[in-house]
Amino acid sequence: QAKPGLTILASKISKPYIEDIEREVQELKSIRPDGPVLVGFLANNDPAAEMYANWTKKTSESMGFKYELRRIDDKDFLEEAIIEANNDDKVDGIMVYFPVFGNAQDQYLQQVVSRDKDVEGLNHVYYQNLYHNIRYLDDEKDKKLKSILPCTPLAVVKVMEYLKLYNTLLPMGNRMYGKKCVIINRSEIVGRPLAALLANDGATVFSIDIDNIQKFTRGEKLKYKKHHVEDLGKFSDELLKECCKDADVIITGVPGDSYKFPTQYIKDGAVCINFSSNKNFSDEVKEKASFYVPSTGKVTIAMLLRNLLRLVKNREYIKAH
Ligand code: NAD
Incomplete structure (x- = not known):
């Protein structure tokens, strides 16, 4: 019997970016x-x-x-x-x-x-712009100097764009409106900036780490310009399950071989993306997810x-x- 979902490799997603980059390098x-x-x-x-x-x-x-x-x-x-x-x-x-x-x-x-010269986008100014939803380094009027985004969170966003989670019929900055995302990782390098990026684009994000669970949103009724954070409580399987109940996307970034995301928490048809260098989903994910992206490294380097x-x-x- 055919599995309902598709596994999408990072190499496929990065290809058009790589072609653009090669052309620009020539220029x-x-x-x-x-x-x-x-x-x-x-x-x-x-x-x-x-x-x-x-x-x-x-x-x-x-x-x-x-x-x-x-x-x-x-x-x-x-x-x-x-x-x-x-x-x-x-x-x-x-x-x-x-x-x-x-x-x-x-x-x-x-x-x-x-x-x-900071290619990874780890400079404080870049993070601050991201957290404050500021997209340019010069003032918003000139818009000649685009701010740099940290490359791993940006790669995950590009994966999500590829999978059409971003609705391009909506205006920029609102394209994730109404989407629910779960991110298992809240490191300063990837998980927290990623949660803010998605919330700034209108998503509701449940940000999970080993200690607690937080909810990132842009606040009610689109009135806020940048994301808001709410503590939902200590980490527990029950709370995680609740957050996953109608999550459209589950993103994992847990280091180490021993961690596996509980497949039974994944909603049928959810998108599952793993950016950890370890496989955080077991193979059964393919029977639940509409799209499964097992790694994102090739998009990150692009x-x-x-x-x-x-x-x-x-x-x-x-x-x-
Ligand atoms: P980190 O150790 O700084 O952060 C790990 C995060 O996962 C923390 O927030 C921690 O609380 C959380 N966590 C750990 N175990 C958990 C559990 N059982 N339940 C819930 N949350 C848990 O690591 P990092 O720098 O964010 O990197 C994470 C992974 O991503 C590593 O495997 C790293 O190699 C990989 N990585 C990949 C890319 C890429 O481009 N694909 C880039 C950077 C990092």
């Missing part, structure tokens, strides 16, 4: 003959980070970028190395493979990366390279004006 050849330059800093011995770095290199170079991995043997020299790259005109984008120190110092280092091009364009615009 930039007049100012960057070797391609825009992305520098990655690796200052840990984490094999996962090493793998991710190799993968970034392979993908970006196949699309016409120049990628340079800078290994830093002594973590204490990382900050200086970042500053040097910030000041180097030949470097267009910078990324750091975290964790480095594995504590709050990592957040500090993240902010050392120049805002103008967004990272798209951010890099946007930074180059923003910088060229500023130079010319």
Whole structure:
């Protein structure tokens, strides 16, 4: 018997973005003959980070970028190395493979990366714009310099657009109106900004972490410009089940092999998206979900390279004006 739903791979979703990026890279050849330059800093011995770095290199170079991995043997020299790259005109984008120190110092280092070269979109200004629903870096009148979005939350949004969860008949900023989403992850890097993005577009978002459950909305009757957060209570299976009851989308991002989302909580026909590097859904998800996206990494890297091009364009615009 045919399964009701479809499994959609990230490679399929990223394809049109990759084609656009490749075309834009060619257009930039007049100012960057070797391609825009992305520098990655690796200052840990984490094999996962090493793998991710190799993968970034392979993908970006196949699309016409120049990628340079800078290994830093002594973590204490990382900050200086970042500053040097910030000041180097030949470097267009910078990324750091975290964790480095594995504590709050990592957040500090993240902010050392120049805002103008931050391809991952982790700079405080970008997060603040996201949380305040501000889409441009120049004032809203000029609208020449688009703000950068953190690439993993942005990738999940692009996956949702592909699956037509965003209703393009509605005006921009309202296209998720009435949709219910559950996100299992509230990290500062992915889950919380993603919840805010979706709420800013009109969705009701249940944001789940190991401790508690929160509800993100844009407030009643579309009157608010940015999202509101309400505490629903401590994490419990009962409360999770309740949140999933009529959820249109379930998004998971739990690190580690042992976690599996309870399939029985998924509404028939819901969309299930996993951005964790571990498989958070068991195979039975395919018998419930209308669409199942098992990973999003390929879309994330497309967004990272798209951010890099946007930074180059923003910088060229500023130079010319
Ligand atoms: P993190 O450890 O900072 O956050 C994990 C979140 O999951 C926390 O909010 C935690 O409370 C929650 N959580 C953990 N166990 C839970 C449980 N049993 N029930 C409910 N909530 C639970 O991790 P992170 O940086 O957000 O990364 C998460 C995963 O996403 C990792 O596997 C990482 O590799 C992956 N990731 C993927 C991409 C991508 O592009 N696909 C990008 C970044 C991170």
